[in-house]
Amino acid sequence: VNRARMLISCPDRPGIVAAVSQFLSEHGANIVQSDQYTMDPEGGMFFIRIEFDLDQLTARLPQLENDFAPVAERFSMNWSISPASKKKRLAILVSKEDHCLLELLWQWQAGDLYADIALVISNHPDMRELVESFGIPYYHIPVTPETKAEAEAKQIELIRGQADVIILARYMQIISPEFLKHYPNQLINIHHSFLPAFVGGKPYAQAYDRGVKLIGATAHYVTEELDGGPIIEQDVQRVSHRDNVDDLKRIGRHIERIVLARAVSWHVEDRILVYQNRTVVFV
Amino acid sequence: VNRARMLISCPDRPGIVAAVSQFLSEHGANIVQSDQYTMDPEGGMFFIRIEFDLDQLTARLPQLENDFAPVAERFSMNWSISPASKKKRLAILVSKEDHCLLELLWQWQAGDLYADIALVISNHPDMRELVESFGIPYYHIPVTPETKAEAEAKQIELIRGQADVIILARYMQIISPEFLKHYPNQLINIHHSFLPAFVGGKPYAQAYDRGVKLIGATAHYVTEELDGGPIIEQDVQRVSHRDNVDDLKRIGRHIERIVLARAVSWHVEDRILVYQNRTVVFV
Amino acid sequence: VNRARMLISCPDRPGIVAAVSQFLSEHGANIVQSDQYTMDPEGGMFFIRIEFDLDQLTARLPQLENDFAPVAERFSMNWSISPASKKKRLAILVSKEDHCLLELLWQWQAGDLYADIALVISNHPDMRELVESFGIPYYHIPVTPETKAEAEAKQIELIRGQADVIILARYMQIISPEFLKHYPNQLINIHHSFLPAFVGGKPYAQAYDRGVKLIGATAHYVTEELDGGPIIEQDVQRVSHRDNVDDLKRIGRHIERIVLARAVSWHVEDRILVYQNRTVVFV
């Protein structure tokens, strides 16, 4: 309960690690894990993730943040410190396919996903019973071209104050730029292809037509550019000429749920930094 | 030495397997391996690869082919029978990067690639010593925009009668449609990306910019559509934010040589059938 | 509904494929898929799996089997013909860990596992609610060293007539030879290591101590030799020094459920032949 995670990105300069580790040491914190990456030593960006233990973390965190501000300013840092014990709260959006939602629910129930699932919102009523059996609120908000703006307003209202992170677990509606700006790098989508191959609709049909020998899935942060946001994780599975489009979809479901679950885990464990449409993932 | 391989593709109809296996049985052949695939049972295509043993194969093959012709005609078959002991002859085209060529040379020397490497042609002089140390003729044919047609004419002349299969082992020139039409489905290229992602030039730089988490390579038959021919094999390897473009190239070299070597092996073992820009690979 | 699957193993001799395919052709059956493997052509074993379509299969199957008997006898065949539409019935045995059971339930519900789950038996009461929510009967049969024989008798009684295949989905009791002899090659276990590494108990602790860089899981048919039965499927996942025993268990759970689900799918689709403690898997 006294474990915290510090994420920093800033322009590279000599002395950053020394300044940060000395700061933590002087405040009585013990670094138990650190991962650092410098993109291009000459004039590039510096990224670090530090896990540290500090007695009475909760009580002392505000002062710690206060004291760190001048250090951060000196190095023009983008930074955050989060108590590891504080679970992130997820809102999951889903349409008709349940496999990605189910994987998240099971991993959550098994204790493998350290987060609270605050609510599930769907544009279809089908999964209410399933979701409520896990003790999680389910909201059915239908979406039509005419009611899209209104539906989003309802979604935002439901999520506001309840969830920090939004997971599109095979949610088949496009998120508006207005929605997105409330959740920068906090909105994770699973795309059913190895991006950038097969952007757009029906990727498995496209993959079949092209005769690929591997199919994949991609978890990414959502940005205004459709299927173009920073990639968090990708994986693939081997297929053959014997697999028709339905087989590809079935195999794809397995990759999708694994890839999405990994990405969500990394996000809620503060393992991901984003810089210029690329992710730095410390695993 | 009495082993042969039969490849058949034709419209699916009842009785094909029975007709073929009865034909072989009546001619004293013993089927030691068969792989069959029917694309969409209702009115689709039928593909089969049969390995069989027949005493005195070499002497009896012409008669066998003659006798099979009416069977083939009845079912509108596309077919071939090849003695397994007859090595296919390869011409390898290469530019400046040697890793794919080296992999083929080593596998050939180790006895893992059952083929003859008849000659190597390059638009650069660099690899002459290496290639000749394996006892293989090396031809340096420079290519410039002005001399491209002439260079191709020389290549075709060198290859004609010497090689059945052409391998583009990181050969960075585009093959003309005239050249291609001499070698339908006999010209294999290695593309340094997981097609159809990153078609065109500089795929590793594209992959870096997009921030992908896996990079791949694709072996395919060359057709007039650049990077668009039937895919034979693909594979990928995991990369991370730590890998810069040079790292991606280095990692990519390993995948490229593995993927190309697999594709060439399958081709020379008559394991590949092509139908409408897709491959059926019996492995 | 008119699709059937034929499995044959027998000593290799010339003419088997011809005899079988001619038999099927004469009876009006159309072969839509066939896979064949000959172990060591000279005097070895022959294995074939054929999928065929036959009008009015259900009505004509008894006669077909009757007619095939003399062919089978001629070649000393071990054989079976199963209607593809007839679902196999599974009994799942489970202890306290639910991940393998959940994967099977979910794949079954999603239509990816073509079988009936007839019943679940556990030596613990914990999963009753979960299993019954799927509409599947749950039986709690406690097992102690003293009551083991009695418990097995109850299990056999429950299973008899209800299930053809028994899945040990992390069932932590040893099955007695008496039980086994009722279900030869019909009893599938998931072992939480890459066998034959780490046989016996606590394989993840063993794997951690040995410092392996990959951990795996193995699905196998159960025989009297503990952890020694024919292997159906194996897979692995990469781990590192950062993963402690609990991490290995968590990662292992994912591999276990994937590997077990694959093995069960292949079994219920009649894709597995067993010969001398090895499996031939036609996928």
Next chain:
Amino acid sequence: VNRARMLISCPDRPGIVAAVSQFLSEHGANIVQSDQYTMDPEGGMFFIRIEFDLDQLTARLPQLENDFAPVAERFSMNWSISPASKKKRLAILVSKEDHCLLELLWQWQAGDLYADIALVISNHPDMRELVESFGIPYYHIPVTPETKAEAEAKQIELIRGQADVIILARYMQIISPEFLKHYPNQLINIHHSFLPAFVGGKPYAQAYDRGVKLIGATAHYVTEELDGGPIIEQDVQRVSHRDNVDDLKRIGRHIERIVLARAVSWHVEDRILVYQNRTVVFV
């Protein structure tokens, strides 16, 4: 040329990172990469690898090491600082199979393996021409049970002063404890199985008999316990019932060379720390 790598392992205590990074900062060094791992935060071991840049590294390294000694003593550190530009010198021992040697030679020639290959020693004469064509000295030292001690003495004499690291690239003789004690954690072997499965001789035959569905290879440091030293890297490839022992060997050759080359690369880049028969590999 001013890049250095620092490896430290010591009992975990608060303040290690701060002390080290402050030390480096005060000496004008800029940390460009750091990886840290704490095994069990409470009273466990601490491991760190730091890459830093320091102007005039070569001239200032002795003083730097001198100044660091008291810091190291305070924390009971096991430590080293190596200039990244200083290539490690390899001695490669090989018997009759050349694939692992070839992979190392090729990666070295391609610039992918940052090391000097000082010499190759073999108990067979076969590869002299190959090795010498790379400009590398080749020594043929036959080994028989009677001459083993004498042969080892010759090997040690040849290696002493010429090489820091010894690679057993499919060298089929057992190394004596006397030899080993000169090269603690500097002697890397490739074992042709996924250890600890199939220890001892003929692992591919063992793997075939057991009917495994994946075969693997393991690179490890050599210790007195045969096949029991700290594992550096492992990988596997899928096989099937179709693959006989020779196929397993052929497929295995590919995994062996990839796994060994990775392990050697990591070693020469100072990425590996050893603690109690386990490796910490920072990649």
